[in-house]
Amino acid sequence: MTTDNSSLQLEKIVPQADDFLPLLGTDYVELYVGNAKQAAHYYQSAWGFQPLAYAGLETGLDDRVSYVLVQDKIRLVLTSPLKKGGDINRHIEAHGDGVKVVALWVDDATKSYKETTSRGAESYMEPKTVKDSNGEVVLSGIHTYGETVHIFVERKNYNGVFLPGYQAWNPEYKPESVGLKFIDHMVGNVGWNEMNKWCEFYAKVMGFAQLISFDDEDISTEYTALMSKVMSNGNGRIKFPINEPADGRKRSQIEEYIDFYNGAGVQHIALATDNIIETVTALKERGVEFLYVPESYYDTVLDRVGKIDEDLAPLKELGILIDRDDEGYLLQLFTKPVLDRPTMFFEIIQRKGAQSFGKGNFKALFEAIEREQEMRGTL
Template identity: 80%
Template sequence: MSTDSTSLKLKKEIEEAADFLPLLGTDYIELYVGNAKQSALYYQAAWGFQPLAFSGLETGNKQSASYVLVQDKIRLVLTSPLKEGGPINRHIDKHGDGVKVVALWVDDARKSYQETVKRGARSYMEPKSIEDENGEVVLSGIHTYGETVHVFVERKNYHGAFMPGFKPWNPAYQPEGTGLKYIDHMVGNVGWNEMGKWCEFYAHVMGFAQLVSFDDKDISTDYTALMSKVMSNGNGRIKFPINEPAEGKKKSQIEEYIEFYNGAGVQHVALATDNIIETVKKLQQRGVEFLKVPSTYYDTVLDRVGQIDEDLEPLKELGILIDRDDEGYLLQLFTKPVLDRPTMFFEIIQRKGAKSFGKGNFKALFEAIEREQKLRGTL
C-alpha cells in the first residue's frame, strides 16, 4: 500500500484543530489476544475480514505470532505471545484480550514523534526504519490512556502486503465480506475525573479539537450516568470520543469496563457501512450478537427524527437505531461484548449526512446495556 505526499492535501474539516501532525487515517488496530490463530478465524468467519499478512515462527519471529486481517480500509492485527512472561503476556493477564495499538497513518513518522513528544507525550517507540525487498516503513510511537499506545506509521516507500517482518497470508478459507468500509471512530473509557486530562492531551499534544460533549444530563438513565467528549483531528478522519463515569444510583457501563479491564482502554470501535441493513443481516447470520431495544422505541422514532430513506420495518426487525442532527441522520447498532470479559464491543454505523454520534439514542441504548449488566450481575 503506497502513498505519496499529495495525501497531505486532505481538506481540513475541523477549523479549530491545530492539526500540526497531520494524520491521514487509521493504519491498523492491534489487539493482544490469548490465541491469535483462533481469534483470526473468528474475525474472518463472523465479520468477513480477509487474510492479508502473517508474522511468527515461519518468518523468524520467535516472540509472538500476528495475523493481519483486512476489510476495505479496516486493518486488524491480532497478536499472541509465543513464550511465557514478557509484555504481551502481562497485558493479556491484566486486561484480557484488548486493543493495545491504535496505529495512525502519517506522511512523516519522525516528525509526528518529535511534534508530540516535545508537547509532552511519553515515548513508546523512538523512530525506527524497517526494510525488506518491498521497501521501507518508518515507525514511532507514544503512550496514551491506560496501556494503549499510538504508533505512527509512514509507509509511502513501501509496496508489500503489510510491513517488513510479515509475509503474505493466503489460506484456503477466504470468506465473503460483510460490507464494512472504514473505522468511523474509536471510544476510550478512562477513570473518574480523567476525561478532561485526556481531552487536553489530544488537543495540546496531537492538535485535535473538541467536536461535541455530553454530560450526565445527556447520557443517563434511572441508574447509570457517564460523561463524554469527542476529539477529532483536522480532516475528521480520526475521531476519539473519551468517556468517564458519572455519579449514578448503580454501576455504569464505564465502571464495569474499568473494573474488568483493570484500567482505561478502548471500549468500542465504530465500523462504517454503506448499507447497515445488509451488513447487520450478514453479521447476525454469522453469529454476531447485538443489543436489542424494546420494540416500542420504533413507535415514536420517526416523530423524533423525521423522514428517512429506509423502510422502518427492517430496521425494527434488526434493532437498528436512528438519530438526526442538523446535517442529516444516522443509523447505528451496537454488539454485545465480543469477549468473555464485558469490555470491548463494536458499533456498526451508517451516516446519511449526520456528523453526530446518536445522542437521541443514548437512553434506549444504555437501558439495553443495563439489562445485559443485570444478567451478568454487575449492575
C-alpha cells in the same frame, strides 16, 4: 500497499483543530489476544475480514505471532505470545484480550514523534526504520490512556503486503465481506475525573479539537450515567470520544469496563458501512450478537427524526437505532461484548449526512446495556 502521495493533502473540516500533526487515517488496530489463530478465524467467519499478512515462527519471530486481516480500509492485527513471560502475556493477564495499538498513518513518523513528545507525550518507540525487499517503513510511538499506545506509520516508501517482517497470508478459507468500509471512531474509557485530562492531551499533544461534549444529563438512565467528549483531528478522519463514569444509583457500564479491564482502554470501535441493513443482516447470520432494543422504541422514532430513506420495518426487525442532527441522520447498532470479559464491543454505523454520535439514542442504548449488566450481575 503503495499510496499516491498527491492525494494526501486532505481538506481541513475541523477549523478549531491546530493540526500541527497531519494524520492521514487509521493505519491499523492491534489487539493482544490469548489465541491469535482462533481470533483470526472469528473475525474472518463472523465479520468478513480477509486474510492479509502473517508474522511468526515462519518469518523469524520466536516470541509472538500476528495475523493481519483487512476489510476495505480497516486493518486488524491479532497478536499472541509464543512463550511465557513478557509484556504481551502480562497485558493479557491484566486486561484480557484488548486493543494495545491504535496505529495512525502519517507522512512523516519522525516529525510526528518530535511534535508529540516535545509537547509532553511519553515516548513508546523512538523513530526507527524497518526494511525488507519491498522498501522501508518508518515507525515511532507514544503512550496514551491506560496501556494503549499510538504508533505513527510512515509507509510512503513501502509496497509490501503490510509491514517489513510480515509475509502474505493466503489461506483457502475466505468468507465474503459484510460491507464494512472504515473506522468511523474509536471510544476510550478512562477513570473517574480523567476525561478532561485526556481531552487536553489530544488537544495539546496532537492538535485535536473538541467536537461535542455530553454530560450526565445527556447520557443517563434511572440507574447509571457517564460523561463524554469527542476529540477530532483537523481532517475529521480520526475521532476519539473519551468517556468517564458519572455518579448514578448503580454501577455504570464505564465502571464495569474499568473493573474488568483493570484500567483505561479502548471500549468500542465504530465501523462504517454504506448499507447497515445488509451488513447487520450478514453479521447476525454469522452469529454476531447485538444489544436488544425494545419494539416500543420504534413507535415514536420517526416523530423524533423525521423522514428517512429506509423502510422502518427492517430497521425494527434488526434493532437498528436512528438519530438526526442538523446535517442529516445516522443509523447505528451496537454489539454485545465480543470478548469473555464485558469490555470491548463494536458499533456498526451508517451516516446519511449526520456528523454526530446518536445523542437521541443514548437512553435506549444505555437501558439495553443495563439489561445485559443485570444478567451478568454487574449493574
